[in-house]
Amino acid sequence: xxxxxxxxxxxxxxxxxxxxxxxxxxxxxxxxxxxxxxxxxxxxxxxxxxxxxxxxxxxxxxxxxxxxxxxxxxxxxxxxxxxxxxxxxxxxxxxxxxxxxxxxxxxxxxxxxxxxxxxxxxxxxxxxxxxxxxxxxxxxxxxxxxxxxxxxxxxxxxxxxxxxxxxxxxxxxxxxxxxxxxxxxxxxxxxxxxxxxxxxxxxxxxxxxxxxxxxxxxxxxxxxxxxxxxxxxxxxxxxxxxxxxxxxxxxxxxxxxxxxxxxxxxxxxxxxxxxxxxxxxxxxxxxxxxxxxxxxxxxxxxxxxxxxxxxxxxxxxxxxxxxxxxxxxxxxxxxxxxxxxxxxxxxxxxxxxxxxx
Amino acid sequence: xxxxxxxxxxxxxxxxxxxxxxxxxxxxxxxxxxxxxxxxxxxxxxxxxxxxxxxxxxxxxxxxxxxxxxxxxxxxxxxxxxxxxxxxxxxxxxxxxxxxxxxxxxxxxxxxxxxxxxxxxxxxxxxxxxxxxxxxxxxxxxxxxxxxxxxxxxxxxxxxxxxxxxxxxxxxxxxxxxxxxxxxxxxxxxxxxxxxxxxxxxxxxxxxxxxxxxxxxxxxxxxxxxxxxxxxxxxxxxxxxxxxxxxxxxxxxxxxxxxxxxxxxxxxxxxxxxxxxxxxxxxxxxxxxxxxxxxxxxxxxxxxxxxxxxxxxxxxxxxxxxxxxxxxxxxxxxxxxxxxxxxxxxxxxxxxxxxxx
DNA sequence: CATCAAATGAGTTGCGTACCTCAAAACACC
DNA sequence: GGTGTTTTGAGGTACGCAACTCATTTGATG
Numbered sequence: 001x002x003x004x005x006x007x008x009x010x011x012x013x014x015x016x017x018x019x020x021x022x023x024x025x026x027x028x029x030x031x032x033x034x035x036x037x038x039x040x041x042x043x044x045x046x047x048x049x050x051x052x053x054x055x056x057x058x059x060x061x062x063x064x065x066x067x068x069x070x071x072x073x074x075x076x077x078x079x080x081x082x083x084x085x086x087x088x089x090x091x092x093x094x095x096x097x098x099x100x101x102x103x104x105x106x107x108x109x110x111x112x113x114x115x116x117x118x119x120x121x122x123x124x125x126x127x128x129x130x131x132x133x134x135x136x137x138x139x140x141x142x143x144x145x146x147x148x149x150x151x152x153x154x155x156x157x158x159x160x161x162x163x164x165x166x167x168x169x170x171x172x173x174x175x176x177x178x179x180x181x182x183x184x185x186x187x188x189x190x191x192x193x194x195x196x197x198x199x200x201x202x203x204x205x206x207x208x209x210x211x212x213x214x215x216x217x218x219x220x221x222x223x224x225x226x227x228x229x230x231x232x233x234x235x236x237x238x239x240x241x242x243x244x245x246x247x248x249x250x251x252x253x254x255x256x257x258x259x260x261x262x263x264x265x266x267x268x269x270x271x272x273x274x275x276x277x278x279x280x281x282x283x284x285x286x287x288x289x290x291x292x293x294x295x296x297x298x299x300x301x302x303x304x305x306x307x308x309x310x311x312x313x314x315x316x317x318x319x320x321x322x323x324x325x326x327x328x329x330x331x332x333x334x335x336x337x338x339x340x341x342x343x344x345x346x347x348x349x350x351x352x353x354x355x356x357x
Numbered sequence: 358x359x360x361x362x363x364x365x366x367x368x369x370x371x372x373x374x375x376x377x378x379x380x381x382x383x384x385x386x387x388x389x390x391x392x393x394x395x396x397x398x399x400x401x402x403x404x405x406x407x408x409x410x411x412x413x414x415x416x417x418x419x420x421x422x423x424x425x426x427x428x429x430x431x432x433x434x435x436x437x438x439x440x441x442x443x444x445x446x447x448x449x450x451x452x453x454x455x456x457x458x459x460x461x462x463x464x465x466x467x468x469x470x471x472x473x474x475x476x477x478x479x480x481x482x483x484x485x486x487x488x489x490x491x492x493x494x495x496x497x498x499x500x501x502x503x504x505x506x507x508x509x510x511x512x513x514x515x516x517x518x519x520x521x522x523x524x525x526x527x528x529x530x531x532x533x534x535x536x537x538x539x540x541x542x543x544x545x546x547x548x549x550x551x552x553x554x555x556x557x558x559x560x561x562x563x564x565x566x567x568x569x570x571x572x573x574x575x576x577x578x579x580x581x582x583x584x585x586x587x588x589x590x591x592x593x594x595x596x597x598x599x600x601x602x603x604x605x606x607x608x609x610x611x612x613x614x615x616x617x618x619x620x621x622x623x624x625x626x627x628x629x630x631x632x633x634x635x636x637x638x639x640x641x642x643x644x645x646x647x648x649x650x651x652x653x654x655x656x657x658x659x660x661x662x663x664x665x666x667x668x669x670x671x672x673x674x675x676x677x678x679x680x681x682x683x684x685x686x687x688x689x690x691x692x693x694x695x696x697x698x699x700x701x702x703x704x705x706x707x708x709x710x711x712x713x714x
Numbered sequence: 715c716a717t718c719a720a721a722t723g724a725g726t727t728g729c730g731t732a733c734c735t736c737a738a739a740a741c742a743c744c
Numbered sequence: 745g746g747t748g749t750t751t752t753g754a755g756g757t758a759c760g761c762a763a764c765t766c767a768t769t770t771g772a773t774g
């Protein structure tokens with residue numbers, strides 16, 4: 001009826017006795033320090049495995065003495081998503097200090113490869129771990145690899161650099177996110193046929209490009225009645241996005257769906273609202289006439305738009321989860337603990353009005 | 358440019374010096390032990406606050422010596438959702454033992470108030486924390502309160518007993534979950550009008566009742582073209598669910614939506630498939646003729662149904678997250694640490710084919 | 715002022731590990 | 745067998761706190 005999930009754990013001393021060696025030797029094996037004969041190493045490792053020994057996290061942490069330093073390298077500027085990550089890290093202040101973890105935020109222009117690489121290089125040697133919202137560029141890749149070589153644990157956040165030797169990526173699969181957006185637009189449009197617009201920050205950004213790719217994939221294979229218009233590039237700016245979209249809506253009267261890949265949501269919403277006003281003025285109305293609008297991220301603005309019914313769904317990667325996962329992964333890496341991959345995996349959340357967090 | 362989120366933290370000794378008292382007195386204040394004048398208490402607390410002192414978790418954990426014991430009281434039987442929770446706890450085994458946490462699973466008939474209450478009473482005094490999938494019943498409530506009085510930290514899991522003095526609830530808002538299901542069915546049905554069926558385990562279960570309530574709320578206010586049929590009670594059994602649903606589908610030819618509130622998914626899917634076969638045989642076909650099917654939880658079965666297109670969306674509460682959150686909350690409560698409420702909040706996930714985890 | 719209880723100081727021990735030193739032992743090589 | 749090198753043992757200290765004991769001081773009360 002009762003089943004225990006955690007076997008009793010021995011201490012270092014017990015292992016030393018088991019293996020017939022001294023504490024010092026076990027310690028050497030445990031930390032891969034030199035000066036132990038291969039044969040002895042095996043004996044010790046056997047004893048460790050046999051007893052499924054695990055160092056007591058608390059004792060280890062206490063014994064090492066010094067605090068750990070982590071750096072979060074994030075975009076400068078007023079990106080609300082990044083601000084949320086910062087805010088959640090702030091909320092963790094107590095948790096962090098109780099574990100003697102120092103987390104520092106470093107703002108830099110992540111869209112400028114040279115600047116980002118320089119920021120990263122400057123960290124070398126001073127930090128136990130670095131989380132970075134990275135641009136995928138050769139010099140950035142090199143900077144990441146240098147950090148790794150210097151002994152730091154490196155985690156990419158939100159946007160990955162798969163070709164680097166970073167230890168972990170904390171973020172979503174953007175192709176799947178785009179597919180999800182596509183499926184939502186397609187299904188919510190229903191039986192209507194017509195055109196679908198896409199507005200992104202820039203197709204040069206890896207995450208945006210991947211989302212568009214996934215979106216088009218689903219559109220092409222599953223919703224043949226919908227035709228996708230060429231992508232508008234709004235540079236994540238409100239004004240520009242509004243103008244581009246307004247013009248497009250004017251040109252094509254039969255737009256039934258809209259996918260906003262990045263930011264600039266304020267402008268997108270404005271253009272959509274203006275169109276709705278015109279439609280109402282000219283007599284057409286009702287749910288059937290509305291444009292299905294799917295975007296990304298839950299912010300104060302998108303929350304309002306969802307509640308008003310202007311926006312139909314937001315694809316979201318929980319920024320709080322990302323912040324905490326990045327810290328936990330860095331900590332686990334630094335401690336040499338395994339990562340709870342299931343826990344640290346970032347999910348693609350579909351947020352509609354009724355499951356707003 | 359760089360901003361530190363974690364101020365340097367002092368030790369107990371520093372606080373004692375600051376407050377002009379001895380270590381022993383700080384210790385007394387810190388642990389609410391008697392024998393300190395109110396005035397002195399304030400002086401010490403001021404010093405603690407002034408320096409934002411926090412005991413080093415590792416040191417505290419190490420000093421207390423003994424391991425902590427947690428119990429998970431879960432339904433007996435083969436509920437896949439509960440099995441997943443168990444599996445995720447198993448995955449955490451290393452994490453748990455590195456922290457000297459003992460987690461025991463205790464199976465009991467949670468639908469039998471007396472049995473559940475007895476199981477809970479039996480734990481009194483032996484455990485530092487208890488997580489329980491609870492039935493809301495007076496005797497269960499009393500048992501929970503007794504546990505709390507005995508000094509254990511109690512967390513309700515999945516299903517809450519709000520009237521008890523449990524310390525925390527780890528689970529979703531089931532009314533909001535029902536609303537979300539309603540919005541999905543309504544939106545995915547599109548312009549069609551017709552009837553919507555609901556099949557639940559039992560309306561006596563608190564979570565099921567709440568979901569149905571939320572679902573009907575949305576249906577009534579937002580989708581007047583859809584009429585909701587009386588709730589079928591399938592007792593979460595496959596056969597019974599299939600029979601009930603098959604009969605209903607036969608009786609009403611214009612069913613366009615279906616909400617499965619609990620389990621019994623296998624049977625529900627079978628009944629739906631049979632209907633689809635018949636429809637195809639009689640010439641009608643295409644997406645328009647399909648019944649929109651929304652259910653709960655991502656299991657091996659629902660995953661398959663989503664991929665096949667039989668099921669359109671699953672409302673899910675991440676069982677892995679629930680398991681880990683329950684452990685973390687119990688641990689934080691036992692340590693007297695604050696709970697990261699944002700982290701431990703369970704979200705209502707909408708899972709469709711393209712964002713399957 | 716004496717008496718007693720309450721408040722406080724001072725100190726000890728132990729938790730399990732990391733990290734260090736120094737000496738002893740084992741081994742390899744000529 | 746002697747030399748030099750590698751491997752191992754033994755032991756110590758420190759980490760920051762919990763939990764405890766016992767002596768001492770303070771304050772109130774009669």
